[in-house]
Amino acid sequence: MKWTKADAEPPAIDELSLIFRTTGVDLTVSACTKALQEACLVASDVTHVVAVTCSDQSTPGYDLFVCQKLGLQPGVQRVMLQGVGCAGGLAALRAAADIAAAASQRGRPARILVFACELCTLFSDAAAALVVCNGFAVGEKQKPIFEIMEGASMLVPETSAQMSSNVMKNGMIATITKDVPKIAVSAISPMFEQLRHTLGISNNPSPLARLQPAGFDWAIHPGGAAILRGAKQAMHLTDDHIRASLEIYRTRGNSSSPTVLVVLDSLRRMGRGRDNVVATSFGPGLTIEMCIMKRCRHDDQAQPTCDLQHSTSPGVPEEAPQQVPIDADLSEPDETPSTPAFASFRGRLTKYRYTETVTRAQDGLAAAAALTPSTKRTRTTVTAVVQSGSGPSLRPKKKRKTSKYADPSKYAHLSPLLDILEPNLICVFVGTNPGVQTAAAGHAYAHPSNLFWKLLYSSGLTDRRLKPEEDRSLPALYCMGNTNIVERPSKDAAELSKDETAAGTENLNAKFLKYKPEATDFKYGWQDEKHNMGKSKDGEDELDSDGDVWRGSKVFVTTSTSGLAANLKPAEKEAIWKPFGEWVRKRRAKKGFVPRQAEAAQEAVEKADDS
Template identity: 40%
Template sequence: MATDTFGELGLSIIGLGAQYPPNNLKSDELATLAARFHPESPAMQRVLSINRFTGIETRSSIGTSEHPLVNNAAPPSIADLHATFMSDGVPLAVEASQKALAEAHLDASQITHVVSTTCTDSANPGFDHYVAKELGLAQSVEKVLLHGVGCAGGLAALRTAANLALGHRFRGRPARILCVALEISTTLVRSELESIDKTQETRIGACLFSDCASAVILSNGVGEATVEPVYELLGWDHRIIPDTENELGFDADPLGWKVVLSQRVPKLTEQVLEPAFADLMATVGPNLPETYQTAPDFDWAMHPGGLTILTNAERTLKISAEHMRASYHRYMQHGNSSSATIFSVIDHLRSKEMDSYAPDGRVKEYVVGCAFGPGIAVEMCMLKRNMGPRGVQTPPETDSEASRSEVGEEDDRDWTNPEEGKQLPSVPAEAPSEEMRNETTAPTREEEFVNEALASVDLD
């Protein structure tokens, strides 16, 4: 066994795991539900048109358009949503955590803290209590559950874990911190469709969001040595864009949670990328090699809140789609799973599959992670990838494998239709080239309004 740190802070990610549910929703699933429960209307047609041009091929979900939860006369209540979150979501979080524990070669008893996040449930005790119980963590484990951080939740959890780890280091104590993000978003589809029908607003949350659980384990390097790190956490930057709390949010409603979104969001997030990166580099840049100074020098793990978020980042930072290859691939294959997406992207980035699409064939040793959340909050971090065997998935995990349990069996929970619960074949990976992106937004007259809507209405 080797020491689990090779940096100034001594903070290392030693295990990662992502778990997607078995159903892969195509765009026609949303149209099916809309036609089943609502009459045609201009707003509904606009949303369904946008749904065909998001760049998402499939969205991961705990069910399909035939699931009982979304087929009652009325949309499900918060109580109904919570019951499904617990029955179908918590097992995903347990499986993702087990993957991270297995890679870290840690026993559950060695976990000292749990930092969790979700924006699709709000019960007390939180879901982290039940994940800890299922994993068999010690009753003395210190738990923190973050709320109100939305899509930035994954990196907010990592930042919180880092500060806890440094606090334990100051006290001379080991910290092995499990960070867990869990989102069950697709169950909100009926509520969103009802809002579209009643308000005639163009609400595209039902087009983008998906379900996922993901986990990382952060070590502070104190105590018994563990396996070599997968990534080293070098530093982070957190900020709030002033006077933007009404621009992006997620409000409680009797029928779930409602996205609060203004047309200014894409522009606001685009404008903050360069100053946030500059501040991060002011902290960690002096300790980096001379070849890592500008944005294109790094690989980027950008939260894929929407296609516009990624394309705006390319233009602003002067990077290519290949720099964000794992972000594009997760977005295309699984959609936006809110807080759980970023750990999945960071995990996928170090796969051999993604290495084959590195810009100019050169994988970057340093990676910038970035996500946006309500507030508007901006989370950014700097990671150093272990370029040895520990930094690469061997063999690389495929999307099919990511949707299976630890023992490699397909999910055998009781879906409404047993055939719907079977894992669909994984879609072969394709380089996220400009041609591919242009293909999803062909400039026909009928689609021009779709492109305009996607440019001005986006979710992070």
């Protein structure tokens, strides 16, 4: 073919935008369709959309046209990210995890479609799509690929001039200095240590906090050979640890924001692999994104759940997937890769899952694949599902920064929650300490995401669903009470000291010895008699209300009712609570308990007078 000078002229920016809003949108729709199919979802199931690109700045964003072509509901909540470059894939995943966590806190399902698309930016064109679901949205048909344990973003100080893209007449002109690989590599170890530290200081420290880098598979954004070599050396890894990044670097190259998602897809198709995975990417700023994930194992199924299929465009020969020799040497192409450092995330995201489908257009090729995350609960067989955890499995609830001890003066403006106790109750519920919203309301379990009052009703402990304002009627109407180990309120239990908890436990025993309830519920089943609460310590026998020797209150442990604890579905929690509800009902019948309606009504009057 003869090339002319006109052929060498770059297309104008309006031409590039038109290409992106036609070809790019179609490519993204293809990826999203595959992601939804693999996730066993339909368009109407999607509650949120998080999209990312740096290829086009026109408004409305391309996410709108993708949503319209997919037939998503007009009310779907959309978020569009721009200006994050090669870090965009994980940045979008992190944003989705936050949304999933926030929905979990409110007790709502979240099915978040995440997609990234880039055309005419770097060395290949690509679109990747995935679905992020929280615990309320995952059904039995889904099988997660990864469980996201922790994620974060960090900015490397004084590096904004190292990587940038500026709008010029013919599009975006990228500036990438020769120092970018070195800076990017230097940010990996500090970011990894930060995530491990966060995992280690959480309320439920993860064994991953002690796992060395070589204990993980690594999905590193393949911005260039210098980055891959530098990361391997800095983290003491082998080619096997970064095998998926090597494959994509050799066979596809850097596609900007979708690339790390493509690497994750490649990794999950490479056999069983290590149980845990670190994904990291870099973008302008310099910014580094990183997340630590855990593979969801499904021993009843062969891994991976689906193969990467390449479909060809007319006139383009079919290309078979390629494997990269693990010991192959890397040669540095004539390009300086992209990669940056970090900005802070939002704390621990637990119990989220992540599934993903990737569609790539390169040399006329389109490809689709699937990822899956895990947790104790089955989630999604789709391309990517995150379970938080949490959280971006990121219950669940919105991702929060890890708490540390808070002096009582921080919440001195809030009053302690009053105990609801009287002698010889059938059971007393025990919490750790009141939350901020509960203390502000002055009534037990007042946060709208807490399932306490709902579970009392569904398990048969109450004959109707009470409101938090009716908490003081529990003794009169149901022969039940409520107390806490520590009286003072806080955001969560991590803000309490060990001394406070120890002292609270002693006080709790004293309360049970004084009031002698038959049983206590510590929000999985009956505990041994040695765990009974309120036993006399002086060796002297005390008598219960029936004149028998008092041997302490029986302990029944159920699930937490907090909106933060979303590792179990509401139905699973209810199944654990029901046996206790049946026991309490039988005890009420045996005792001949008669609700004291007048007393409960008086409580309501006094409450109204107080307000």
